[in-house]
Amino acid sequence: MIEIVNLEKQYGNQTVIKDVSFKIKNGEIFGIVGRSGVGKSTLLRCINALEPISGGDILIDGTSISSLDNEGIRQLRKKISMIFQNFNLLNQKTALENVSLPMEIWGIDKSKIMSKSKELLDLVGLRDKYDSKPKSLSGGEKQRVAIARALSMDPEILLCDEATSALDPNTTKEILSLLKKINEEFKITIVVVTHQMEVVKDICQRVAIMESGMVSALGDVDELFLNPGKSLKKLIGEDELEVLPKGTSIRLFFTKEFSNQSIITNMARELDVNFSIVWGKLENFSGNVLGSLVISIDDKDQEKIISYLEKKGIALEVIINE
């Protein structure tokens, strides 16, 4: 488990991270999102001590990072590996040699390095690229090599710093499903820093939203996105209030259980009310289709509709647009 406790980070006089605390559970895929420059990449680098922390602490399985000496930090990095936006492969080395490098650094037996590197490149789908140098690989392939390299020391935690931000949408999907597979097969905890909402929706179970060095929201991804608070709305730039008609509207949240029922049409029939659907959205969260819908209603029907929906167990929000 990664416990971040009252973390502070300053560069000179500038505070980059202010009093951040949260926990990342073992085996989960945890997202950290925010606009550029909010300190999310710095936060990620504090976890493997690439950035020294200025205050507070981070506990990895109970071990405090601030208590570690250089050798302790090196040992820590053996179980926390990292992949990067720009892949950061050695251009002079082949895919196989790149994957081997951490094992060489750690003095692993040569014959074992060779077989393990091949095994890892097979795992990430690069069986035919052993001897290719990064120059002749595509972006997606480079990131696969970087993932294989990151797995070479059997880490418990994988940190991803904007790992898909330099890739096209299709390649992004492939890399994300590879990460998901790694998470499931090896039970590796994955921490994903990104500014891409699709990444969070696609693979993260929980997410922390960062704004100017602080965590402004934290929770399960599907709940946060279905019922976005102010900070998330700001982040996704969704300000649908502007497009809603004047008067009273109700926003309905369809969670997993309701997405296959005909709630809306049933309600219209049973209550004999009229309303117009003014906004709607369906989204795919790690395979679950969830949605939210806004209906514009007559003020007089408000109570009736709310009690009907509440009886059905549907989450809702009343929006009054003056």
Next chain:
Amino acid sequence: MNSSGYITALLESLIMISISGVLSILFGFLVAIVLIFTKEGGLNPKPALYNSLDFIINMFRSFPFIILMIMLFPLSRIIVGTSIGTQAAIVPLTIAAIPFAARIIEGSLNTVDAGIIEAARSFGSKNSQIIFKVMLVEALPNLVQGITNIFINIVGYSAMAGTIGGGGLGAVAINYGYYRWEDTILVITVIMIIVVVQIIQSIGNRVYKSLIK
């Protein structure tokens, strides 16, 4: 002057160039590593050490080479026992070339992408491993070009060393060609030096090309 005279002079030059080339690259490399370690944002920043080393290198490089050689010849007497001839010239040549070599090698190592170094730290590399297993490997093509430059510079230095008591083609050119007005000897030695430079450059180019494949 017969052909064996030229050959002896050529061999002397080659010995001077290769020994002081190798030595200055070795020492220059050590200095470059200290610079890389101690620079701002380096692996182990020590601004005071970096700045003083930086100043000393600049100072040595601003000296007119001939003056530096004259000042350093007495040192040859201490190190190799004589201040005249090929052996004696190796000492000042090497010392004069070290600051230049250090700068060239420092520049090459600085071309390594900071992200790659960060990645190496992220999987637990020690600083020495970052230098030898990452930076040196990544900078190799660039280093080969730099080393080619260092050698060619030393060819020039070694020719100058000939004028103040060193041996080799430079000495023949100045003593026979220039002072005795034997234009043929002057032209032949200059052509030989040109050929040496061309050969060094083309070897450098070949190695470089094979490395960036």
